[in-house]
Amino acid sequence: MMDWSSFSFIDLFAGIGGIRLGFESAGGHCVFSSEFDKDACKTYQANFGExxxxxxxxxxxxDIPDFDILLGGFPCQAFSIIGKKEGFENETCGTLFFEIERILREKRPKAFMLExxxxxxxxxxxxxFKIIRKHLEALGYNVYAKVLNALDYGVPQKRERIIIVGFLDDVMFTFPDPIPVSQRKKLADILEEKVDDKYYVKERIKESRLMRLKDPNYPKPYISHENMAGSITPHPYSSCLRAGASANYILINDERRPTEREMLRLQGFPENFKIVVSYGQMKHQTGNSVAVPVISAVAKQMIFSLKQHELNKQL
Incomplete structure (x- = not known):
């Protein structure tokens, strides 16, 4: 019988460790991590010592140590069905989801969370998504999935992500409720006081953005972003941080780029998280990462559900 006050997990497609932070906050300890990107590995090593x-x-x-929960924010790739006779077995072949599937099959952890x-x-x-769900269920997992928005869990960033949770046992699970509006961080809470000149955009960029601003009297602080059509819309929160977007994608008050620390705060990373790579890399890494408070909320809810399940088994 497991009491789930402490548990082990593996961190696949680990990035800079956002999912790890979320599950550590629920009592977990990481026994294995994997990441392809060398620069992300530098940031991960600086912060987790591995x-x-x-x-x-x-x-x-x-070769992977035994663990209780598998975690992974895997890239989205299309599945091709190669000829009729290959069918179900080969549907996921050649995709990174297949890697998750084979590890689940061999290691049979009690639970997983994918983002x-x-x-x-x-x-x-x-x-x-149908194929993913079908394959996870075929391995014997009860699967729950929901799109959650980071704004609802306390960070000033609109970031919608699907969270897929699965349990080997018949665990009853509900996704965590949004936190009360009064407890959510506002943009003003995460902005730095003194910001180096290098983050400020050229005057002509600023003027061009302000000319196209949908609401010139919008209260500061705001973050605006330029959409494909070139219109500039201000919001009291950040649009979704992205790994590949151009440098002028989001601006604070249409005058400067967010600092590395601000980007980390928009994703809910702790203040002591170390920055050891360039601005461009940090932008890429935070854009690829997760909103930590969302993952923390899901992790705590998963552990609560697993504890309840253990108690019910004893009754």
Whole structure:
């Protein structure tokens, strides 16, 4: 019988460790991590004291230590069905989801939590998500999935992500409720007081943005972003941080870029999180990461559900 006050997990597609932080806050300890990107590994090592194992496709499941929960924010890829006769077995072949599947099959952890872009549910007319769900259920897991928005869990960033949770046993699970509005951080709470000149944009960029600002009297502080059509919309929160977008994508008060620390705060990372790479890399890494408070809330809810399940078994 397990009491779940302490548990082990593995951190796949670990990035800079946002999912790890969320599950550590619920009593977990990491026994294995894997990440492909060398710069992300530098940040991970600086903060967790371990350099993640590299490419997961080259790691045998049997070489991974035993663990209770599998975690992974895996990239979204289309699945191709290669000929009729190959069917179910090969549906996920060649995708990174397949790596998660084979590790679950071999290691049979009690639970998992996967994170992906909201679009996963619409991807390939919904086929991609259907295949993922079907494959997880075929391994014997009870699967729950929901799109959660970081804004509802206390960070001033609109970031919608699908969270997929699964349990080997018949665990009853509900996703965590949003936190009260009064407890959510506002933009003013995460902005730095003194900001170096290098973050300020050129005057002409500023003027061009202010000219196109939908509401010139919008109260500061705000964050605006330029959409494909070139219109500038201010909000009291950040639009979704992205790994690949251009440098002028989001601006604070249409005058400067967010600092590295501010980007980390928008994702709910702790103040003592170390920054050891360049601005461009930090932008890429925070854009690829997760909103930590969302993951913490899910982790705590998962552990609560697992504890309840253990208690019910004893009755």
């Amino acid at each position: 350099y993640p194992s590299g490419d997961i496709t080259k790691i045998e499941a049997k 992906n872009v909201k679009n996963l549910t619409a991807h390939d007319k919904g086929k991609t």
